[in-house]
Amino acid sequence: MRGITRRVALVVMLASVMVPTIARAQDATPVAAGEVILATTTSTADSGLLDALAPLFLAETGLTLKPIAVGSGAALEMGEKGEADVLLVHSPAAEEEFMANGFGTDRKTVMYNDFVIVGPEDDPAKIADAPDAAAAMAAIAAAGSPFVSRGDDSGTHNLEKKLWKAASITPDGAWYVESGSGMADTLRIANEQQAYTISDRGTWLAQGDAIDLPILFEGGKALQNIYHVILLNPENGERINSEAGAAFMAFLLEPETQQVIAEFGVEEFGQPLFTPCAEDSCFAPATPEATPAA
Amino acid sequence: MSEIVQGIGEAWQLLISGDPEVWSIAWLSLRVSLSATLIALLIGVPIGTVIALHEHPGKTAVVGAVHAGMALPPVVAGLVVSILLWRSGPLGQWGLLYTPSAMVIAQAVIATPIVTGLTYAAVSGLDPRYRLQLAALGASGPATAWALLREAHVALIAAVVAGFGAVISEVGAAMMVGGNIKGQTRVLTTATVLEVNRGHFATAIALSTILLILVYAVTLGLTIVQRRR
Numbered sequence: 001m002r003g004i005t006r007r008v009a010l011v012v013m014l015a016s017v018m019v020p021t022i023a024r025a026q027d028a029t030p031v032a033a034g035e036v037i038l039a040t041t042t043s044t045a046d047s048g049l050l051d052a053l054a055p056l057f058l059a060e061t062g063l064t065l066k067p068i069a070v071g072s073g074a075a076l077e078m079g080e081k082g083e084a085d086v087l088l089v090h091s092p093a094a095e096e097e098f099m100a101n102g103f104g105t106d107r108k109t110v111m112y113n114d115f116v117i118v119g120p121e122d123d124p125a126k127i128a129d130a131p132d133a134a135a136a137m138a139a140i141a142a143a144g145s146p147f148v149s150r151g152d153d154s155g156t157h158n159l160e161k162k163l164w165k166a167a168s169i170t171p172d173g174a175w176y177v178e179s180g181s182g183m184a185d186t187l188r189i190a191n192e193q194q195a196y197t198i199s200d201r202g203t204w205l206a207q208g209d210a211i212d213l214p215i216l217f218e219g220g221k222a223l224q225n226i227y228h229v230i231l232l233n234p235e236n237g238e239r240i241n242s243e244a245g246a247a248f249m250a251f252l253l254e255p256e257t258q259q260v261i262a263e264f265g266v267e268e269f270g271q272p273l274f275t276p277c278a279e280d281s282c283f284a285p286a287t288p289e290a291t292p293a294a
Numbered sequence: 295m296s297e298i299v300q301g302i303g304e305a306w307q308l309l310i311s312g313d314p315e316v317w318s319i320a321w322l323s324l325r326v327s328l329s330a331t332l333i334a335l336l337i338g339v340p341i342g343t344v345i346a347l348h349e350h351p352g353k354t355a356v357v358g359a360v361h362a363g364m365a366l367p368p369v370v371a372g373l374v375v376s377i378l379l380w381r382s383g384p385l386g387q388w389g390l391l392y393t394p395s396a397m398v399i400a401q402a403v404i405a406t407p408i409v410t411g412l413t414y415a416a417v418s419g420l421d422p423r424y425r426l427q428l429a430a431l432g433a434s435g436p437a438t439a440w441a442l443l444r445e446a447h448v449a450l451i452a453a454v455v456a457g458f459g460a461v462i463s464e465v466g467a468a469m470m471v472g473g474n475i476k477g478q479t480r481v482l483t484t485a486t487v488l489e490v491n492r493g494h495f496a497t498a499i500a501l502s503t504i505l506l507i508l509v510y511a512v513t514l515g516l517t518i519v520q521r522r523r
Contacts, residue, residue: 037392046491051476066392068473081382083391184491207493239381239389 035064036244039076039084041155042182044227045069047202047273049264053252056260061247071154071182079103079230082237086245087230088252090200091155093162095228105242106231110252111261111274112282113225115159116204117217118187119145119196127196133222134166141167144175146195150186151178155225160198163222187211200225202265202273227274229253253278301499308500309507315477320504323481324512326394327462330401334409334457337402339450342413343439347425357414363407368400368460372467375400379471392473397481400467405457412456416449417442451520455513462509482508 044050045067054065068075068084072091078084080103088110089095099107117127117136125143130136137160140147149171150157164171177195179186183203190197191211204215229249234240251257258276265273275282308316345356377383379391379399390396420442428438443450465483472479474488482505489498 042491045474046488048492054476064478066473066475066478068392068475081380083381182491184493203491206491210493210495237381239386 034062035066036086036241036248037084038065038067038086038088038248039074039078040067040069040088041072041075041090041227042069042184043090043156043200043203044088046182046184047206047265049261049274052264053257053260056257057248057251060251063244063247065248071150071152072158073153073155076103079232080236082232082240084232085241086232086248088227089155089230090225090227091158092226092228094155094158095230098230103233103236104230105233106246106249107228108249108253109277109280109283110227110229111258111276112227113201113274114218115156115198115223115225116201116215117196117198117223118190118204118213119216120194121212121214123216125196128216130217133217133220134163136217137163138167138169140196141169141171141175144173146175146177146190146193147171148177148179148186148190148193148195148197150183151180152182154183156183156198156200159223159225163198166222187213205265205269205271205273226277297495298499300496302503304496305500305503305507309504316501316504318477319480319482319485319501320508322394322479323462323483323505324508326397326468326481327401327458328512329398330405330461331409331454331458333398333402334405335454338406338409338453338457339413339443342410342453343417343443345410346414346417347439347442357411360407360411360414364411366404366407367466368404368464368468369466369470371403372400372470375403375467375471391471392475392479394472394479396471397468397479400471401461401464404464404467405461408460409453409457412453413446413450416446416453419449420445448520451516455516458512458516459509462505462512 038050040050046069050065050067050069054067057063057065068078070078072089072094075084075087075089076091076094076098079087079098087104095107098104117133119125119127119140125139125145127136127139130139149160177189177193179189181189183199184207186197187199187204187207188211189195191213194213196216197213229252231242231245231249232240234242255278258278261274261276262272265271277283342360345353345360375396376391378385379388379396380386381389381391390399424445425438425442428441433441463483465487468474468479468481469484469487472481472484474480474484480488482501486498486501486505489495489501
């Protein structure tokens with residue numbers, strides 16, 4: 001019988017671990033009350049910004065932030081289906097279509113950073129001399145130099161497609177590789193193959209010494225990476241918590257949060273990862289437009 | 295290469311310094327995976343036993359389905375559970391998505407076929423004469439099953455180890471239904487992916503090392519139970 005005693009003891013041990021998990025889950029069941037589901041992009045989550053903002057948001061509003069990091073395409077899809085309360089995305093053309101279709105009730109600029117074109121040190125396609133981003137892409141295609149695309153309908157992928165379109169090129173051939181992965185993975189694949197790719201600056205900075213792909217082209221309006229917060233239309237899903245979503249939107253735009261965004265990343269990377277820009281404040285007419293790198 | 299050495303050093307430091315975040319992540323990993331394994335046991339052992347003890351024409355197809363379930367990709371389990379738990383899904387009113395409970399459900403879906411299949415194998419592998427003997431002694435159905443399971447306990451503990459190992463190490467479903475939310479649903483595997491994406495390779499190795507230590511501790515406990523009768 002000792003065997004049975006021991007087995008019973010094991011089950012009791014397992015149950016003592018399991019019961020609190022289930023009990024805790026039940027505590028959290030009131031769906032909308034204390035939390036806000038934010039569908040967002042991998043770049044905001046991977047940078048650690050949302051982990052930094054969540055406790056501030058909780059302290060200020062008593063709401064628990066649940067950031068779900070997917071590509072911008074998937075985040076907009078979640079918004080359409082009412083699977084989130086608020087979005088933080090960076091895919092302007094897709095966002096405008098989303099708003100035009102009535103899926104969102106409000107959309108505001110939060111912050112921006114920029115995309116950079118990185119590639120092998122010796123720059124075989126000579127993109128550093130290109131006059132603009134589309135010309136840089138055209139040079140890569142003309143040289144047939146390897147290029148790694150996200151290929152995942154993310155904000156970065158959409159920007160890349162826009163640049164190909166501007167250069168009147170349909171990327172195709174052995175030189176054009178689709179990773180189907182997030183930004184960090186795509187950078188590492190490009191690094192292994194010593195290929196060109198487009199990255200948001202934050203993710204590129206975060207890779208540090210792990211990759212050997214310098215920035216070869218930067219600057220210009222075409223490479224601006226603007227993040228918008230979108231409040232969802234409660235008509236698209238009965239469980240959308242618009243109140244909590246609006247609280248998060250207000251939180252992102254208030255001066256204290258904008259200051260946190262401005263300082264985020266300085267400690268680790270020696271430079272900020274995002275420039276705050278509540279409601280387009282940074283795009284005032286006086287702001288000189290960034291010029292392409294020479 | 296230096297990242298691995300540095301990472302193991304960092305793991306050691308995180309463990310002795312008692313970093314509260316790492317401990318809570320490790321504790322959540324353990325809680326979620328043990329809960330899922332227990333559910334898989336409660337479902338898989340009876341089903342596996344029943345399949346093993348009953349002969350019928352469709353048996354091969356049933357066992358084949360269980361075996362196919364053992365190869366269910368975690369990301370598929372995660373996707374199906376997500377769709378069921380979506381706000382717009384059939385179980386949306388429970389509000390379980392992006393909670394540890396959702397992770398337990400998805401992992402139980404992954405572990406149950408594994409436990410079922412290995413229980414079937416364990417019970418089928420017993421000497422048939424033992425069963426005949428039990429029948430001759432007039433043992434009832436449940437009593438027979440219980441005696442057979444006791445006889446097969448070494449293989450059954452192996453089923454528990456396989457189920458637990460499959461779920462504590464998976465990342466696809468945990469990421470999809472949990473969302474890797476800091477302080478709520480971040481477990482060792484999803485935290486490792488995040489640290490890799492952040493370029494913190496040594497921290498990722500540290501978390502992996504802690505995961506391996508945890509897995510060793512649990513499987514060692516199960517092995518002790520397995521080896522003593």
